[in-house]
Amino acid sequence: MIERPDSVVGSISRNLDGYVGFANLPNQVYRKSVKRGFEFTLMVVGESGLGKSTLINSLFLTDLYSKEYPGPSQRIKKTVQVEQSKVLIKEGGVQLTLTIVDTPGFGDAVDNSNCWQPVINYIDSKFEDFLNAESRVNRRLMPDNRVHCCLYFIAPSGHGLKPLDIEFMKRLHEKVNVIPLIAKADTLTPEECHHFKKQIMKEILEHKIKIYEFPDAEEDEDRKLIKKIKERMPLAVVGSNTVIEVNGKKVRGRQYPWGVAEVENGEHCDFTILRNMLIRTHMQDLKDVTNNVHYENYRSKKLAAVTCNGVDATKTKGQLTKSPLAQMEEERREHVSKMKKMENEMEQVFEMKVKEKKQKLKDSEAELERRHEQMKKNLEAHYKELEEKRRQFEEEKMTWEAQQRVLEQLKLDASKTMEKNKKKGKIF
Amino acid sequence: MAVAVGRKASQSEDLRNLNLSGHVGFDSLPDQLVNKSTTQGFCFNILCVGETGVGKSTLMDTLFNTKFEGDPATHNEPGVRLKARSYELQESNVRLKLTIVDTVGFGDQINKDDSYKPIVEYIDAQFEAYLQEELKIKRSLFNYHDTRIHACLYFIAPTGHSLKSLDLVTMKKLDSKVNIIPIIAKADTIAKNELHKFKSKIMSELVSNGVQIYQFPTDEETVAEINATMSVHLPFAVVGSTEEVKIGNKMAKARQYPWGIVQVENENHCDFVKLREMLIRVNMEDLREQTHSRHYELYRRCKLEEMGFKDTDPDSKPFSLQETYEAKRNEFLGELQKKEEEMRQMFVMRVKEKETELKEAEKELHEKFDRLKKTHQDEKKKLEEKKKEIEEEVSAFNKKKALLQSQAQQAGSQPTKKDKDKKNSSFT
Numbered sequence: 001m002i003e004r005p006d007s008v009v010g011s012i013s014r015n016l017d018g019y020v021g022f023a024n025l026p027n028q029v030y031r032k033s034v035k036r037g038f039e040f041t042l043m044v045v046g047e048s049g050l051g052k053s054t055l056i057n058s059l060f061l062t063d064l065y066s067k068e069y070p071g072p073s074q075r076i077k078k079t080v081q082v083e084q085s086k087v088l089i090k091e092g093g094v095q096l097t098l099t100i101v102d103t104p105g106f107g108d109a110v111d112n113s114n115c116w117q118p119v120i121n122y123i124d125s126k127f128e129d130f131l132n133a134e135s136r137v138n139r140r141l142m143p144d145n146r147v148h149c150c151l152y153f154i155a156p157s158g159h160g161l162k163p164l165d166i167e168f169m170k171r172l173h174e175k176v177n178v179i180p181l182i183a184k185a186d187t188l189t190p191e192e193c194h195h196f197k198k199q200i201m202k203e204i205l206e207h208k209i210k211i212y213e214f215p216d217a218e219e220d221e222d223r224k225l226i227k228k229i230k231e232r233m234p235l236a237v238v239g240s241n242t243v244i245e246v247n248g249k250k251v252r253g254r255q256y257p258w259g260v261a262e263v264e265n266g267e268h269c270d271f272t273i274l275r276n277m278l279i280r281t282h283m284q285d286l287k288d289v290t291n292n293v294h295y296e297n298y299r300s301k302k303l304a305a306v307t308c309n310g311v312d313a314t315k316t317k318g319q320l321t322k323s324p325l326a327q328m329e330e331e332r333r334e335h336v337s338k339m340k341k342m343e344n345e346m347e348q349v350f351e352m353k354v355k356e357k358k359q360k361l362k363d364s365e366a367e368l369e370r371r372h373e374q375m376k377k378n379l380e381a382h383y384k385e386l387e388e389k390r391r392q393f394e395e396e397k398m399t400w401e402a403q404q405r406v407l408e409q410l411k412l413d414a415s416k417t418m419e420k421n422k423k424k425g426k427i428f
Numbered sequence: 429m430a431v432a433v434g435r436k437a438s439q440s441e442d443l444r445n446l447n448l449s450g451h452v453g454f455d456s457l458p459d460q461l462v463n464k465s466t467t468q469g470f471c472f473n474i475l476c477v478g479e480t481g482v483g484k485s486t487l488m489d490t491l492f493n494t495k496f497e498g499d500p501a502t503h504n505e506p507g508v509r510l511k512a513r514s515y516e517l518q519e520s521n522v523r524l525k526l527t528i529v530d531t532v533g534f535g536d537q538i539n540k541d542d543s544y545k546p547i548v549e550y551i552d553a554q555f556e557a558y559l560q561e562e563l564k565i566k567r568s569l570f571n572y573h574d575t576r577i578h579a580c581l582y583f584i585a586p587t588g589h590s591l592k593s594l595d596l597v598t599m600k601k602l603d604s605k606v607n608i609i610p611i612i613a614k615a616d617t618i619a620k621n622e623l624h625k626f627k628s629k630i631m632s633e634l635v636s637n638g639v640q641i642y643q644f645p646t647d648e649e650t651v652a653e654i655n656a657t658m659s660v661h662l663p664f665a666v667v668g669s670t671e672e673v674k675i676g677n678k679m680a681k682a683r684q685y686p687w688g689i690v691q692v693e694n695e696n697h698c699d700f701v702k703l704r705e706m707l708i709r710v711n712m713e714d715l716r717e718q719t720h721s722r723h724y725e726l727y728r729r730c731k732l733e734e735m736g737f738k739d740t741d742p743d744s745k746p747f748s749l750q751e752t753y754e755a756k757r758n759e760f761l762g763e764l765q766k767k768e769e770e771m772r773q774m775f776v777m778r779v780k781e782k783e784t785e786l787k788e789a790e791k792e793l794h795e796k797f798d799r800l801k802k803t804h805q806d807e808k809k810k811l812e813e814k815k816k817e818i819e820e821e822v823s824a825f826n827k828k829k830a831l832l833q834s835q836a837q838q839a840g841s842q843p844t845k846k847d848k849d850k851k852n853s854s855f856t
Contacts, residue, residue: 013516018493021709023519025470026462028713033458035648061450087444092455137732139725280453284460292570303565328760335764339771346775357786368797375804382811390818397825
């Protein structure tokens with residue numbers, strides 16, 4: 001007899017009377033994760049000239065985009081491309097394989113219909129790769145090339161979202177974590193920026209676009225922080241590749257005749273918030289949401305399409321909770337019972353027909369027997385009649401013959417007497 | 429590795445190593461990961477295999493500094509059964525869901541041929557449950573309660589000589605399914621010099637029989653050293669006790685004998701501390717990982733291959749999961765259809781057979797009656813002939829009579845009217 005741990009009943013709580021040591025588990029996990037290294041795929045989407053490459057360089061404090069590796073705005077082709085660059089960066093013993101995916105040509109044509117399609121195709125192909133790798137019989141360590149986050153750059157018009165922005169985000173929000181950013185935010189005054197943000201959020205709500213949401217924190221102070229961040233969405237960012245000296249400090253910024261817009265100054269723009277959120281606190285969560293939500297959505301849709309092929313729609317709902325193999329098993333069982341039923345039916349019909357036929361045969365046999373009997377009886381009756389007749393006839397014959405004999409005798413006697421009488425002369 | 433299908437050529441496929449000009453902050457990634465794991469809670473499942481009374485429950489209590497449930501088992505169990513219990517433990521901020529699986533009745537039967545079977549079945553059942561979840565269309569792996577066995581403590585009875593054949597057989601069956609950590613139970617019954625010989629004997633027997641026990645990992649520099657030193661002491665000779673005895677001015681877990689006090693946590697007395705160190709403090713996470721990436725993958729691979737799934741076709745193009753499912757499904761449906769056809773054919777044949785049978789019977793019947801009819805007709809004919817005969821005789825007789833009568837009349841001898849009447853009357 002095998003018992004499975006009864007998680008329905010619930011496990012029992014126990015207090016420990018001394019140090020056991022499994023509090024060390026987090027350290028073990030830490031160690032192993034550092035050894036494995038980390039991967040992250042970041043997608044940047046937006047029209048050319050919005051400062052995407054500069055922002056990436058500022059975020060990661062490295063020359064990801066440079067003269068040798070120009071940014072998307074320098075690489076515009078005739079159609080929208082989706083291209084990636086992989087870099088390996090190390091910090092504090094932690095290795096990160098960072099993949100930046102950009103989309104040169106996005107939104108830059110005169111007719112931008114379907115310019116999101118290559119992006120969707122790219123994301124789906126990464127999901128498909130992962131699904132296939134996960135579904136192999138022989139699985140090896142699977143690299144996670146799925147897109148974990150998409151930074152969408154909104155032009156700082158100050159008014160609202162463009163139709164292209166809305167269309168893109170609507171199509172992508174269920175495939176990837178979308179984080180909208182207001183690009184080149186140093187062209188907006190704080191009031192304009194505030195108004196712009198409100199307008200954007202209003203439109204996002206209107207169009208039911210699901211942008212990436214920060215998970216609620218456990219502790220109160222974190223919760224307050226997150227609330228503050230949420231109020232500043234979408235983040236208005238400024239990027240810079242140059243370091244300028246301001247008040248004796250070296251800062252990244254953009255030098256204008258009227259002053260320096262500092263990238264890392266929280267009052268100038270939301271860059272710091274973006275960096276902290278994207279890299280320092282929520283990078284892992286972005287990966288988790290991609291894995292647990294977006295990928296699972298893709299997977300279940302893909303697999304439902306396969307296994308529910310040819311099955312009518314009324315059955316599909318219940319089948320989503322089963323693995324395709326279990327489903328095949330069930331189908332097999334269903335079929336076996338169907339066959340049994342069919343067999344029984346056919347057997348019944350067969351028996352019935354046979355019975356019928358046999359009965360008919362019996363009946364006609366009986367009928368024929370009957371007739372035969374009747375005819376026999378008839379014949380016998382005739383025979384008897386005939387016998388009777390013959391007997392009668394014989395009797396008659398005999399009687400008549402006897403009579404004849406008697407008559408003959410009488411005759412003889414009579415003639416004799418007559419002779420006698422004649423002789424005697426009495427009769428003439 | 430999974431091969432992507434038709435990906436657009438990327439600009440830089442090679443991995444560039446870049447230097448950072450400042451603190452980006454992704455070195456917090458391991459912490460982010462650890463925080464997430466800690467919030468979720470950890471899970472660990474231990475299987476204790478050993479004879480009744482060898483000290484399994486006591487050792488668990490001692491290891492985890494608490495009193496787990498359970499009454500001591502009797503020796504009367506008819507077979508081996510597995511009993512699993514889950515407990516919620518907490519140490520500082522780390523929550524651990526511990527499941528202890530006990531083999532009740534192990535080693536008590538006279539015929540122990542099948543003793544290992546329930547254990548193997550249990551382990552496989554947990555793998556199967558995980559596999560089913562993983563294959564579902566709508567699945568939730570991230571909050572799945574993992575019931576797979578992460579570590580198997582095999583309790584060797586302290587005979588002092590060698591392993592029992594039951595031990596070898598059981599461990600051989602389990603070594604490809606679970607991480608086996610062999611321990612010598614109730615080690616306080618073995619003297620020091622015997623212990624060393626006993627350990628060597630056990631290890632050499634394991635090696636010569638090809639039993640693969642769990643290897644403490646030596647690939648990470650932080651733990652390589654300690655794991656290497658500890659491995660030398662395998663199998664750990666342990667003593668368990670939940671009772672405390674005053675030693676010096678401290679209370680310590682110990683067993684009190686007339687000849688001395690065996691201290692559980694004294695490394696000179698037994699290897700309990702080593703076991704705790706290896707099992708819980710250093711390698712718990714590795715045990716879990718090995719179970720998932722090695723033992724579970726092996727089970728999964730075998731199961732899928734059993735069902736006929738394979739990875740590549742002769743052209744070495746990897747099948748996508750959908751294609752495999754579809755192919756399987758079509759094959760499966762084809763099979764079912766074939767079966768249906770076969771059944772139908774069988775019925776058609778039977779019907780034909782029966783028809784011929786019945787037709788035969790009908791024919792026979794008709795023949796029979798044809799014969800009867802013939803016989804009947806023959807009889808009738810005979811009857812007719814006889815009738816004719818009689819009639820001829822009668823008419824002949826009548827003629828004769830008539831002739832005689834007329835003769836008699838002609839002859840003039842007047843037979844009396846009385847006789848005439850007599851004659852006449854006899855013919856009516």
